[in-house]
Amino acid sequence: MQIQTRIIANERLWANIQTITVTAPDLARTIRPGQFVLARAPNNFDPYLRRVLIPLQTRDDQIQFAMDAADPLVARAYPDAILDLLAPLGRAIHFDSNARHILLATDGARIAPLIFLAHAAIQSGRAVVLVARQTNASPIFPAALLPEEIEYHTTNENEAWMDADALAWADAIYACGTRAAYRELFDAISHARYRVPREFARVWMEAAMPCGVGECFACAIESARGFALTCQHGPFFDLVDI
Amino acid sequence: MQIQTRIIANERLWANIQTITVTAPDLARTIRPGQFVLARAPNNFDPYLRRVLIPLQTRDDQIQFAMDAADPLVARAYPDAILDLLAPLGRAIHFDSNARHILLATDGARIAPLIFLAHAAIQSGRAVVLVARQTNASPIFPAALLPEEIEYHTTNENEAWMDADALAWADAIYACGTRAAYRELFDAISHARYRVPREFARVWMEAAMPCGVGECFACAIESARGFALTCQHGPFFDLVDI
Amino acid sequence: MNFSIELAPNWKRGLTLNHPVMIVTPSWDSSPVGAIVTPPLTARLRARAADPRVIDLPGGFLLNSRAANPGVSQFVEQHQRAWEKSVTPIIVALAAQAADDWAKLAARLERAPGVSGIELHLNPVVDAVSAIQQTRAATDLPILTKLDLENARAIARACLDAGANALVISRAPRGARVIEGKIRRGRMYGPFVQPMVLNALNEIAALKLGAPLIACGGIHSVEDVRAFLSAGADAVEIDTAQWVDAASVARLCEEIAGARDD
């Protein structure tokens, strides 16, 4: 769905995370955690390609998105201007009704995809723990910017990303990090729970997504289940497929 | 001089004339009628080339410019954004001290270069008559948008651009129109005053001016005095040279 | 009035379009397009390129050219149901991974229902004449050949002599960027490509080779389509514009289809 939305605000959230808030009543009702939108400023070809925006929260008719503060679109997204969205894209996350303990994990600054997920988990009465590991490249996301219902743990680069207790507590895990971090996560789960069950851990795969709708194949990844597209089968993939 | 200015306002003046107002203290003091600036939005290459902005008036630290409302830069020039100016460019107009009667003439919508000139003439105590001829392509510029000291005449396409009385009255003429209109002006002056003296009539030559500083030669025109550049020797040229 | 466009004139199997706008897409397209062209398929699965695959540029982007596709057989199987029912002609694009792939690829399409034509993706390091001859020997399907800007004019006539029915001008120009100290090669997309294609197409039209010419590269608007038709193109192919503004490409198709129906 291609829609024209009006920009309400364009603000720095933290570090290199910029937020852009738009009015989009239908989308605010339908967009789900795990999904994203592709945005561009109409009538401008610099930048040419659409950019990935990740929903952070919705309020009434409005949606607040996160995007890279260094992206050239930021300078074009001034309040009152039109933003052309292709949305909603990607596969929505639905919590299993048995999954009451949700463990969110981020390695470095890539936290945006977990925030909307955290809101949804809290709203549905689930317990949420967020583990953030500080890396060289990025400090720790400030707790003040998170819903207060979240239990927030931080670690650093010399420590394990998640300890065995957290892994044992969790009914479902959602993680954002590098491929190396996902390998580490896979090993940690194998260790703590002896095996990595399907539908237990899902990880956000970072990719350039020029078209968002399965047309350009630029976001193809090799998954254990064959040729897969980040924009259609992801961006959250089952850890066992990666 | 390349300067970074802040945009104060971006408004439609009339028809396809957009106005952009910036804060630029030094430039507001030094820019003269006949001059122009080249502008671009920093960090954006669509549009790539600088655009021509024509000063309309200055007030304290601010300058209001005119530009084509259809230009893609208009959508980028939102209040509070930075506009990168190359300025002042072109040759300034200085009124001869004996020239007390200033006749301004526009054929169609190209009136912007005459307005700053009109303000300057009025401020220096000169009498100003503006003759606007309506064309198919453009209605008449509204009198309400002009300084009230100007005596304003309008004609239409079936009439002569300027009558012999006006030409006889004038000590100096400044005109904006097409090449055909300039030929007509030349003939009218020859007829009314028997010859066209040098430094009597000056005409604005419309040209794409990518560099503004004599580097690209894209604005070259054939003048009676040889190879000339609109950005350096103009945009106002002596009618006898055209 | 209905100006239909024949891309394989005087050939045993025609390839007739209702209107001149061809859309490149791997999926189904419900707008009134003149023809659908698939992404180029290879004999075997082609793995994705190393990252970064997409490199932003002002006015376009550079795409690492070793683009992934699941291989011709899997792709055909996945789509043949839709193709059989399609009233819009389906043109399957092919690229070779080895010099003798062409016959195999063509043979696979010869038995695929609903395929109306083939588009060969050539490049200056491929033997174009051999590729076309192999394909021609394996199928009677109309053959379009998509050529690179650098040698399109030089080899245009030889392609037709070897059995191609029409020429597509052009493939995206090649480019490279240095990213983190490494050279990344690819092809370039966006509106800036268009004037280069228009110039080349118009020069090839001046050769009066007697074969249909299809323009491809940077087309974004109805005005662009009309410019190419006036410069000598019989039809146009649109791909990238869909990514940035699918709605306007759909409108463009409707407008061109409407103009043809008047």
Place this chain on the structure above:
Amino acid sequence: MNFSIELAPNWKRGLTLNHPVMIVTPSWDSSPVGAIVTPPLTARLRARAADPRVIDLPGGFLLNSRAANPGVSQFVEQHQRAWEKSVTPIIVALAAQAADDWAKLAARLERAPGVSGIELHLNPVVDAVSAIQQTRAATDLPILTKLDLENARAIARACLDAGANALVISRAPRGARVIEGKIRRGRMYGPFVQPMVLNALNEIAALKLGAPLIACGGIHSVEDVRAFLSAGADAVEIDTAQWVDAASVARLCEEIAGARDD
């Protein structure tokens, strides 16, 4: 440390740059540039092209190529005072209006004080070998040859064999637009050109021809300069970037000059 760059190695007259950034400008430039290259001059005055001469594109523009210049003699007379005093090498670019212009043009520069080298603007319809041989016969000045993207790789070696001392890759790519029903041809400028040039330059560097390579096209930043140097260029030429952001080109020169002086 001072890495000076020799653009005419092993030739009787050297052409030594203090740093690798050459600026194309018809006027004097006071920033610390490696060399100044003039716009290409012709034997006789060249009249301006018909309008529109400048056609906007996203990410750049198309310039009607029949650009005006006052002719080599007038230009030289106007500038020779400044050139005589210049410590920065002055390279005069030349373009022919007739096949036998080259010797005359070169002879005119041979007697112009302060000229350190010549840049020949060739194109695929010009006989490059003859142009270089004529020039070589008329002058000992170092000769750079600026080639078109489409045939640079094909003729690079022949240019050197004919007597060129260095290669400039490349001239701006040719393009065309339909404006009010008329085809307007020109050459294309802007950052989008750069990846095409980088790709071609890097492929020519791989031929290891043993001559200096100068990159030209779409260079806007220090990162761009470094990318070209890492891809095989010995120096770069910058022109268009000055029009949109002269201040940043001046900073770029200072930064490169500074790095070389460290």
